[in-house]
Amino acid sequence: MQERPRLINLENVSKEYDGVRVLSDINLYIRKNEFVTLLGPSGCGKTTTLRIIGGFERATTGRVLFDGEDITDLPPYKRKVNTVFQKYALFPHLNVFENIAFGLKVARRPKEEIRQKVEKMLALVNLRGYGKRSVDSLSGGQQQRIAIARALINEPEVLLLDEPLGALDLKLRQEMQLELKRMQQMLGITFIFVTHDQEEALTMSDIIVVMKDGYIQQIGSPKAVYDEPRSAFVANFIGQSNIIRGVMVHDELVHFCGADFPCVDKGFGSNAPVDVLIRPEDLQLVPEGEGRLTGVVRSVLFKGVHYEMIIDAGEMRFKAHSTQMQPEGAKVGLDVIPFNIHIMQPMPVQEALLEEEST
Amino acid sequence: MSSFSFPPWAVWLMALGLLAFVGLVAYSVRRNRGIKRTLFSFPYGLWIVVFTIVPLLLIGYYAFTDRSGAFTLDNFKTFWDSNFEMQKQLTQLGFDPVEMGVARGHVNVDTLVYSLWMAFLCTLICLGLGYPAALFMADRDFRLGPTLVILFIIPMWMNFLLRTIAWMSLLEDNGLINTLLSALGLPRMQLMYNSRAVLLGMVYNYLPFMVFPIYNALNKQEYRLSEAAMDLGANPRTTFLKVTLPLSLPGVVSGITMVFMPSVTTFFIPRVLGGGNTEMFGDLIERTFLMADNWNVGSALSLIMMVLIIMSLTLLRKVDPEGEGGSTI
Numbered sequence: 279m280q281e282r283p284r285l286i287n288l289e290n291v292s293k294e295y296d297g298v299r300v301l302s303d304i305n306l307y308i309r310k311n312e313f314v315t316l317l318g319p320s321g322c323g324k325t326t327t328l329r330i331i332g333g334f335e336r337a338t339t340g341r342v343l344f345d346g347e348d349i350t351d352l353p354p355y356k357r358k359v360n361t362v363f364q365k366y367a368l369f370p371h372l373n374v375f376e377n378i379a380f381g382l383k384v385a386r387r388p389k390e391e392i393r394q395k396v397e398k399m400l401a402l403v404n405l406r407g408y409g410k411r412s413v414d415s416l417s418g419g420q421q422q423r424i425a426i427a428r429a430l431i432n433e434p435e436v437l438l439l440d441e442p443l444g445a446l447d448l449k450l451r452q453e454m455q456l457e458l459k460r461m462q463q464m465l466g467i468t469f470i471f472v473t474h475d476q477e478e479a480l481t482m483s484d485i486i487v488v489m490k491d492g493y494i495q496q497i498g499s500p501k502a503v504y505d506e507p508r509s510a511f512v513a514n515f516i517g518q519s520n521i522i523r524g525v526m527v528h529d530e531l532v533h534f535c536g537a538d539f540p541c542v543d544k545g546f547g548s549n550a551p552v553d554v555l556i557r558p559e560d561l562q563l564v565p566e567g568e569g570r571l572t573g574v575v576r577s578v579l580f581k582g583v584h585y586e587m588i589i590d591a592g593e594m595r596f597k598a599h600s601t602q603m604q605p606e607g608a609k610v611g612l613d614v615i616p617f618n619i620h621i622m623q624p625m626p627v628q629e630a631l632l633e634e635e636s637t
Numbered sequence: 638m639s640s641f642s643f644p645p646w647a648v649w650l651m652a653l654g655l656l657a658f659v660g661l662v663a664y665s666v667r668r669n670r671g672i673k674r675t676l677f678s679f680p681y682g683l684w685i686v687v688f689t690i691v692p693l694l695l696i697g698y699y700a701f702t703d704r705s706g707a708f709t710l711d712n713f714k715t716f717w718d719s720n721f722e723m724q725k726q727l728t729q730l731g732f733d734p735v736e737m738g739v740a741r742g743h744v745n746v747d748t749l750v751y752s753l754w755m756a757f758l759c760t761l762i763c764l765g766l767g768y769p770a771a772l773f774m775a776d777r778d779f780r781l782g783p784t785l786v787i788l789f790i791i792p793m794w795m796n797f798l799l800r801t802i803a804w805m806s807l808l809e810d811n812g813l814i815n816t817l818l819s820a821l822g823l824p825r826m827q828l829m830y831n832s833r834a835v836l837l838g839m840v841y842n843y844l845p846f847m848v849f850p851i852y853n854a855l856n857k858q859e860y861r862l863s864e865a866a867m868d869l870g871a872n873p874r875t876t877f878l879k880v881t882l883p884l885s886l887p888g889v890v891s892g893i894t895m896v897f898m899p900s901v902t903t904f905f906i907p908r909v910l911g912g913g914n915t916e917m918f919g920d921l922i923e924r925t926f927l928m929a930d931n932w933n934v935g936s937a938l939s940l941i942m943m944v945l946i947i948m949s950l951t952l953l954r955k956v957d958p959e960g961e962g963g964s965t966i
Contacts, residue, residue, distance in 0.1 A: 334864055354867040355876075361868045367861035371883050381869035384879070432869060 282309040285468055286331060286436065291340035293326055293492075300326050302492045304340070308436075308470060308485075313462050315471045315479040318489035319515070324472045325364075325440055327489070331470065332361050332438050345435075360429035361438040365445065366421045368413040374400075374424055375409035381432040399427040402461070419450045426461070436468045443478065455481055476516045480504065488512050510625045513555045520561070520596050523624065524554040532621060535594050537570040539614065543621040553622040558586070558599040560618035569611025575604045644706065647695055654686040699936035712937035719744040745921065745938070752918035753945075755832070756900035759839040760847075763896045764889070766840070767847035771888075772881075774848070775855035786852070789845050801838055801909050808834055808910070830912035838906040846895035854888025855881070890953050898946055918942060 286308040293301040301323045308314050316324035329335040330342060333354035342350045349357060360381075368377050376383075378399050382392045400406050403423035413421060422442060429437055439458075443451045459482050462469045473479055479486050480500040488495040488503060488511075496508045507513035510521045524534030529544035534554050546552055566572060573591030584599045591612055604610055658679065665676055703709045715721045719742030724734040770789070774782045792800060807813045808828040815825045828834060858881065866876040904919030911917075916924075922942070925935040 332868060334867075353872075354864070355870050355872050359868075361865070363861050363865055365859075365861070367859060367865040369862060369865070369880060369884075380866070380871075380879075384866075384869060384871045384875055428865075428869065 282311060284308070285310045285345060286470075287341075287343035287346075288327070288330075289341045289343065291327075291330060291337045291342065293323070293330065293335060294338045300492050301330075301337075304494060306487060306494065306497070308468060310435075311466050311468055313459070313469045313471065313482055313484045314487060315473060315483040315485070316487050316489060317473060317476060317479040317515075318495075319474055321491075322489040323492040324474075324487075324489050328361075328438050328440055328470060328472050331436070332359055333357050358434055359436045359438060360432050360434035361440065362422075362425045362429050362442045364440045364442070366425040368421055368424055368428070370413060372413070373409065374405070374411050374413060374416070377413060377424055378428045378431055380428060385432075395431055396427075399431050402430070403427045418445050419454070422446065422454065426458075430461075430465070430467075434467065436470060437462075439469060439471045441472055441474070443473070443475075451478070458482065480516070486516075488515065490515075506620065507555065507622065509622055510553050510555070513620075513622070518558050518597060518599075520556045520558065520594075522554045522556070522594055524552055524621075526550045526552045526621065530616075532619065535571055535592050539570060539619055540616045541619040541621060542616050543619070546621060546623075551624050553624045555620040555622060556596075556614055556618065558597045559584070560614055561589075561596060561598040561600075562613045562615070563587075563589075563598060563600050563602065563604060564611040564613055566609045566611050569613035571612040573610055573612055575606055575608045575610060578603060578606055643695070644698065647691060647698075650691055650694070651687055654683070654691065658683045658686070696936045696939055699932045700940045703933060712933045713941075715934050716745045716937055716941060718742055748916055748921045749918050749941070751915075752901055752903070755836060755839065755917060756897055756903070758836060759843060759900045760893055760897045762836070762840050763844050763847035764893065767844055767892060768851055768889070771848050771851035771855055771885075774852050775858075777860055789848055793845055797842060798905065800842060801906055804834075804838055804841065805829070805909060808837075829910060830914055832911070832915050834910040835907045835915050835917075838910045839900055839903055842906065843896045843900060846899070847892040850891035850895060851885060851888040854885040854891075858884050894950065894953055897949065901946065902942060 284307045286306075288304050288306040291301060291304040291306075292299065300321075304323075304327060306327075316327055318324050326335060330337050333349070333352060333356075337350060340350075341348055344357070344359075369380065372380070375396055378396045379392050382395060387395075396409065397406075400408060403426055405420060405423055405427070408416070408420070408424075413424060416424065422445075425442070442458075443454050446454060455478060458469070458471075461467075471479075471482065483500055485497060486500055486503045487497050490511055496503055496512050498506070503512065504516055507516065507519075510519075513519040513521060522534045524532050526546040526548070527533050527538065528548045529546075530541055532539050532541050532543075532552065532554060562569070571591045573589040573596065576588040576590055576595075579586040580603075581599075584601050585603045587598045587600065587604060589596045589598055589610065589612065596612065598612075662676065662679055665679075666672060700712055701708055701710070703711060711721065711725070718724070720734075720739050721742075724739055727734045727737055727739060770785070773779055774785045774789075776782055805812070809815070810825065810827075810829070812828070814828060819825055862880055862884070863876050866880045867873070871879060902919040902922075903917050904923050907915045907917045907920055918938070922935055922938050925931050925938060929935075
């Protein structure tokens with residue numbers, strides 16, 4: 279991917295409400311035409327970050343740059359940014375046409391131009407002929423499309439989307455995911471998307487920004503964030519995972535659950551405590567005695583594509599995904615190929631405890 | 638004591654209503670084989686019949702009859718010409734009322750026009766004061782909003798008469814304001830016994846009825862709507878004019894109704910603060926019933942008032958067809 283120019287830059291942005299810190303020292307840049315997702319559990323500060331970019335909240339400290347220009351104090355109506363709000367926020371006293379036309383009417387564009395552009399937008403969101411309808415008569419999915427059309431008609435350089443798919447059912451949500459992606463590529467607009475749904479983030483984004491408690495945990499492509507999570511939190515939040523406390527014997531050799539495993543990571547030092555991440559689908563089930571570990575199957579769940587098995591090996595409880603079912607109580611061997619072992623800096627003990635309490 | 642008595646049919650009507658009520662209860666119990674929930678609405682139904690429908694019929698009856706109970710339109714003529722009765726008597730005695738110098742009396746019509754004008758002014762002032770107040774109270778960023786709401790409610794806990802009389806002690810010649818003025822070496826002012834004092838009393842008493850419907854309409858408005866308008870390029874003024882204001886109109890309509898209706902029929906306030914110089918229609922009706930002891934003319938005046946109110950409500954209903962702001966009253 280070639281380096282695109284940076285469009286939005288957040289520099290040391292912090293936000294406090296009544297002395298409570300909700301954003302701490304956010305540094306983030308967003309390039310032109312990128313699909314960036316802010317991902318995290320509720321209360322992590324992702325929506326606040328979006329609202330600071332939209333101009334609805336003022337950063338307590340730090341700066342927001344847009345195309346190199348400081349827009350920290352610019353009110354929302356002067357920003358080249360438009361928003362799709364969480365519950366759409368369509369104007370109930372206006373019909374579909376008037377809702378979409380709102381931005382152009384405020385800008386006092388000629389009537390004919392407004393009509394043409396609104397028709398174009400209605401076509402873009404597959405709602406041709408709905409102009410005269412009242413917004414209350416539309417389904418959730420249709421209202422969603424109107425909200426997108428209303429935001430896009432101003433031809434913003436950046437579209438902010440605040441959990442726009444949260445209120446839709448699964449099937450509709452998946453359809454809209456593809457459609458949003460299609461629109462973003464077709465129109466060449468930067469999308470900043472807020473969600474707590476990791477699958478949504480993985481499907482749609484060019485870049486995922488994982489947040490927690492007002493801090494950015496990791497920034498990277500979906501693949502990087504999934505394969506190389508920087509902390510146990512990221513690993514747990516994005517996909518399912520087995521996280522085991524281990525010791526890095528030396529580069530490319532790690533010790534956990536009483537066995538040595540070759541791996542591909544280095545640079546953690548010798549005899550250093552680490553967190554080891556193994557994704558459930560990377561855990562190989564082999565006949566008893568053939569793997570480095572031996573375990574007993576505690577439970578089996580059929581998940582459609584695969585079986586999910588809980589396997590106890592020594593003191594550790596593993597989650598494994600496999601298309602081959604092992605019956606409950608069966609003794610199995612467990613192994614992992616070096617490439618699928620991912621070593622992370624250990625989480626501080628206190629934080630790890632908190633993590634467990636909250637789950 | 639009143640020389641008026643209820644016409645016998647009114648008593649019969651009430652008895653009939655009571656009988657019908659008992660019959661309806663019995664029928665309902667039998668048909669539903671027991672007590673159904675609808676049964677609980679019957680006491681209120683009885684209340685409506687006895688204390689609303691029958692009295693309304695009585696007002697209509699008195700308005701169109703004379704003291705002997707015969708049909709007449711004289712009561713409405715008296716509204717138009719307050720000297721009508723006197724003229725009639727003079728004519729009966731063989732005099733020419735015009736020659737006697739008894740011309741048309743304008744008092745009743747003038748009082749009605751004055752009342753409508755005062756109510757209009759009161760509504761206008763309440764709207765002008767109330768809308769900004771409601772806007773502040775509903776503002777999410779204005780921390781004193783909830784306190785302001787309480788401050789507006791507290792005076793309403795006090796009795797209406799007491800509140801009005803309290804104004805007297807402020808405005809009197811030897812009242813608080815004039816005492817203060819003379820203490821400062823300023824000339825005393827005539828604050829009471831004029832239309833302004835009456836208007837002040839009315840605005841003071843009816844302002845909350847304007848503020849709260851508007852406040853409710855603004856408060857339940859999704860704040861994201863104004864954010865969405867700003868997001869689409871509308872500055873705060875345009876946002877207010879295109880989103881906040883139109884969405885609060887049901888509250889405004891409701892507020893206008895709640896203030897205008899009691900304003901037109903105001904009584905007591907003009908008597909206390911206006912000192913008899915500023916009689917309003919409500920006082921006129923009261924005086925006609927209780928002092929002049931003329932239920933026929935009083936009923937006719939009430940009927941005229943009622944028709945006017947129904948007309949203005951119908952007009953308002955056109956602005957707010959769904960009655961969203963609670964203007965269904």
